[in-house]
Amino acid sequence: MPKSLAGLAALLITCAASAASKPAAPPRVPGADQVHSTTLANGMKVIVWTDRDIPNIALYNWVRVGSRNEVPGITGLAHFFEHMMFNGTSKRAPGEFDRLMEAQGGSNNAFTSENVTVYQDWIPRTALELVLDLEADRLSNLSFDPNVIESERGVVYSERRLSVEDSNDGFLVEQVQATAFVAHPYQIPTVGWPADIQGWKVEDLQKFFKTYYAPNNCTLILVGDVTAEQGFALAKRYLEPIPRQEPPPPVRTTEPEQLGEKRVLIERQAQTPLLIQAYKSPAANDPQGPAINLLMSVLADGNSSRLHRLLVEEKKLAIQVTAQFQEGFDPMLTWLQLTLPEGADIDAAEKALDAALDEVVAKGVTDAELARAKNQFAAGFWKQIATINGKAGLLGQFEVFEGDYQKLFDAPAVYDRVTREDLQKAAALVFQRQHRTVGVLRSPAGKPAEATP
């Protein structure tokens, strides 16, 4: 990462805005010349971004498997498998992976979504060889101890209780997602349905491993104090010997077009009611993606955003509103989520929300709103780029979901080119009532939560 950005600074200063809300001309993203990639003989792609600001490396392994690859009976398996990836190989006992990594100064984590499973290590540069050995070991030699399976099953169920069963928000989101999709496996909650959590067998895990954990189904990303030469050499030594496999079968089911609004009512103890609208939306690599993201920003990013201003500040129908375009390999959902104050008029909140969306569809956004959204994107982008962790995440996102990590460096320019017409088109595309699922969570009628008398 070049320390001197004098040219960049000069560009930014000459672009100093006269009106506060003008977007800056997007500068070239520094470090583009520090990123190199190669594909190993077994099909695993390796991307290395050299950044020597701190003597550390962020390692991400993106595996193209998520809950969208599941079927009833094994829901939650991709996520459970992610847990089991830390729990022992034929060469190392359960727990050794973590003990060895931590003893060398590293920490790790992983996450599973509907689309991908990503393994993350944050290590001092001196631990790179050990960690690639560990990663190769678990990709090749993973084993499943029956006792460990049972205790890890308990861990995952605890995670489900934390994020769904004891969370009104998580509970409603799960129900809305399961209702929105009638055919596509995006209807499956990533943590899994309870009965399936209880039912996973070791045979399920073995089959899953064979099917999805092929090196040609993985993308390895290294960002930090490592050269491409060093990274490629170690990847070749430890990961290239893992044999290529038959690629996993693609997800064949497509969601048929939704021809009418769906509604879900959940009656659960709640002091603050919840309202969700989830709209069928394009996939991650859709060219309208940037416009949709900027539209979400206009709608709900900050106190001056449209929906916040209208629903929270002016009409006081909600205490919070969020908007998110969920990006996946296949078309997913755009989520609008409102938290309402106790005793709120849920119908009034929904009517006001609908009216606001109708207005955006009919009239689009203002120049000032578009400029604001672009500036919010730019600031967010620079914040992510500022860390090796952020870089690794962005590289992976662009490589895996858009097919080319180089697009990361085009992102500021791409977003800068989006027009008001693009946002209006995006609104018209997304906010169609017959494509939406509406979820409401509130207390059973007449039964508010009880305080101590």
Next chain:
Amino acid sequence: MNRRVLCLALLLACVAPGHGADGPAGVKVPAHQRFVLANGLTIILVPSREVPMIAFSGFVRGGSFADPADKPGVGSLVAGLLDRGAGKRNAYEFADALEGVGGTFSATAGAESISVNGQFLARDRALMIELLADALIRPRFEASEFGAYRGREIEFIKSAKDSDPSQIVGIYGRAALFGSHFYGRPQGGSERSLAAITREDVLAYHKENFGADKATLVFAGDLDPKWMRQALSKAFAGWGRSSAPMRKLSPAPRISGRRVLLVDAPGAAQTYFWIGNVGVDRRYSGRPALDLVNTLYGGRFTSILNTELRIKSGLSYGANSRFVRGTMPGEFAIRSFTQTETTVQALDLTLQTLERLKHDGLGQEMLDSARAYVLGQFPLQLETAAHWAGTLADLEFYGLGKDYIEGYGPALARVDLPETSAVIADAFPRVTDLVMVLIGDAARIREGVAKYGPVTEMKLADPDFVPAAR
């Protein structure tokens, strides 16, 4: 779904820049300028040109310590209202100006100060300074904004009770542990206390506690120190001193004996628990040894706590422990959760791990592993300009020099087993001296938890974080 408890979403940065870092033990505080204006405002400038942003972190001393004793949450409302109308801009105009350039600003009341944080694109530095000065010096506290904001803050507490009990168990814990000591006050207030706060309270707090002499601002990033110094001196010259002197802080005593607060959440699938006692303060001389011991006990994935409660037994998605170290000794607290049916099993295991730590101490291999871990992870916390802004503000607040950062690695290297034994004896509580707070389904767990000590009950839906006085 994340593997680990409290893991943040994919693209949230793991912190920290490092200039001139030459190895895990070689983190160096970046070159910076520090100066104090005539009115007492301390300013620190840290040039760093990695990305075209300027980050700021700062504080105004006071926080919930300066709340009226019977009205916790005043400082929090003050903090939240600073940007909701300031100077010539009303709330919407301020937000529009800030967000219009992609800038961020947040202010939060902690126990001892109100902290401010934010970032702007470097090209908007003039606007950044203007907005920051307005928010700190001349917030409007308009009546309509006050009423609406206070109302929402009350609703957010209810929302957390509905969806995130693990997030709020610590508020109950600190209240139960510290009692009337200011560390026990809910920094954001309670539903009851917020409802009683008036706009006059807010105005009085700002008048008495906000002053240049109580504040420090740190700016780090793509900045020209000369230009910044000039601009900041001009913008903040008009900030007067606070009218009320800082009252003296005093420590809370460690509690002896064990007692239980049971917060009833009928139908909860899990029990969320917080177990603690008073620990040590920020200047604790055993800090390096303490950090290593806590890493091993409850600070990393393979910790003793997590190994017992998650890895070996599958009882929980995660367990951790930490020391909160303020000007005064804060809490040492263990946190975890488990299915309602296994509440007693998990609590017993937790107490056993603490007993084992106190009795057996640590071995050399584990000490070395913890040392490597802390050293290896340290630079990740000091990667970005924003992190340096926060760190330097922190050092300034507690009057710590750069050796707190630069000497940390060498100090860790020197920690030996006798030192770890000393901090285990000195800083970690005995299992017989603990406050245990449980949020869970009382009908199903009250009988089982009675054995831990005298139990007081309340309901999650109660509008305070302490049981009502009877």
